[in-house]
Amino acid sequence: MTERKGDWWQIAVPEKWEGKTIEEIFRSEWEAPKKLTHTFRMEKKVRYEGTEANWNVPLTAGKRLELLLFQEEEILVPPYYRDIEILYEDDHVLVMNKPPFINTHPNDKDDVETLLNAAQFHMQANGEMRNVRQVHRLDRDTTGAIVFAKHALAGAILDRILVKREIKRTYIALVHGLLKQKKGTINKPVGRDRHHPTRRRVSPSGQEAITHYQVLKEDYTQHVTYVKCWLDTGRTHQIRIHFSHLGHPLVGDVLYGGKPIADRQALHAIKLEFTHPFTGEKVVCFAPFTDEPVIFKDIDVYQI
Template sequence: MLKHTRKGNWMEINTPKRWAGKTIEDIFRKDWEVPKKLTHIFRMENKILVNGNKASWSSPLNLGDKVLIKLFEEESLNNTHAFFYDVQVLFEDDHVIVFNKPPFMNTHPNDDTDKDTLLNAAQFYLQSKGEKATIRQVHRLDRDTTGAILFAKHALAGAILDRMLEKHEIKRTYIAIVQGHLRKKKGTIHEPIGRDRHHPTRRRVSPTGQEAITHYQLIKEENSNSYVKCLLETGRTHQIRVHLSHIGHPLLGDILYGGKPILKRQALHAAKLECIHPITGEEIICYAPFIDNPPIFRSIDIYTI
């Protein structure tokens, strides 16, 4: 775990053994895999100091060198309108935050008039604490899907998490209620997903679509429905909804993909999120309690999935 302290706008690190002999360039390009553009900004704007001096990006660090990285600055990357909503926080530190997304709320604005999204609520939450950073979503959840969703508080954390997401290093576990009883209690759906040319928002399994992989496992059966745990290996739009409908088991309430309209939303909840912290390297595991009122998911212990 990388130990650090916050000093105003700066993160201070005493060079650990695993950094000794490496250059700042090595750490940014190889350890953190930061994009070239963002690395260039840190270099050109002198956002790195070593022992109080402007960093030499090509000089090896020595054990115990004091490295300062300027991370916590006021930004003006977007004009996100702050919107108050008492959203539940599952994990937070200086670098990342995980919210428990409520239903019937977009993750981010789709146009200039869309101002009551989770991103807007997250911006308000930070501002109410006196933090002036521009928050960044790392992934998204459908409007009617609830559960754990990850945001970054600064550009470096956001870039590292984006790379981790691309490399499938952020693990997301969902709970769904589907129609019918599954023939196979456990399996993998490996079918490409693309747009449905006959519908503006719907997706479908298509040989010309993007690769999509969903792992599923039966939790329990209740009447004519099944509770299913799903793990995403990829993150396509509507992936779980499309894949489970494709095998004949649409989600309850998911009328877009053939589900019965007996619920106000599709029965899908992001119950667990696991990843390695982008800066410290510690393991983050977040469980998102069910928040529907009245409840949709019954007798499920999320801490055992």
């Protein structure tokens, strides 16, 4: 059982932590960074049974452990008001449905009209005076589910499970042409294109990039295909590059050879799944389509 008590987060020590020390919980269970762990220890941000915790004493299942997670911080992210759709939220995590034509995070100090800034406004509007933390990103014109952390420890744990590929992100893309294979894996390294400032390309010297896909539906009239994709890696523009390389660029993706029959590249992060860093519960978020006019026609988001 876990609950918030003011600035403190309270947890009944679970059976699996029996006999482990707080030091071991931070190091092995959460794999928290050493610097952050040191801060919790030095600033006395952990209590056990209501008193300052001894980090080296074995814990007993059912006893009360408390962490100072929700105290106010100096706000470093300028808030920016924008109406945003919340897919999931609790004291630790915020999942939003990213609209198109907005950056995930600032690219320079003057770039404050981003999703990160909008998330910061949302937190402050709800009285949470802490810096929101970006966990992953979506391209400016890509839409769908994206996760942010609401405090430093949640951010560190989510960063770690992202690296370990334990945050599963499922996309839907609309590509030109009809694919020969109805399902498959594209394993082609991706690197920078030396001849273009923002474009990437398949390159033998690039970073490993693996995209799995499955055809959902074919539109023979428009000569396009709806494809479900999921990634083992998260390279910039990965899905866009891989399908362009196959000869099936995304609809609307003029940077990689798509035709401008949509006002953006037809890519949507439709589903996001992860194990909650503190409760251990499975979190599954589905992101409804928001495009007007509609890009992804007759696709049931909740059946992906």
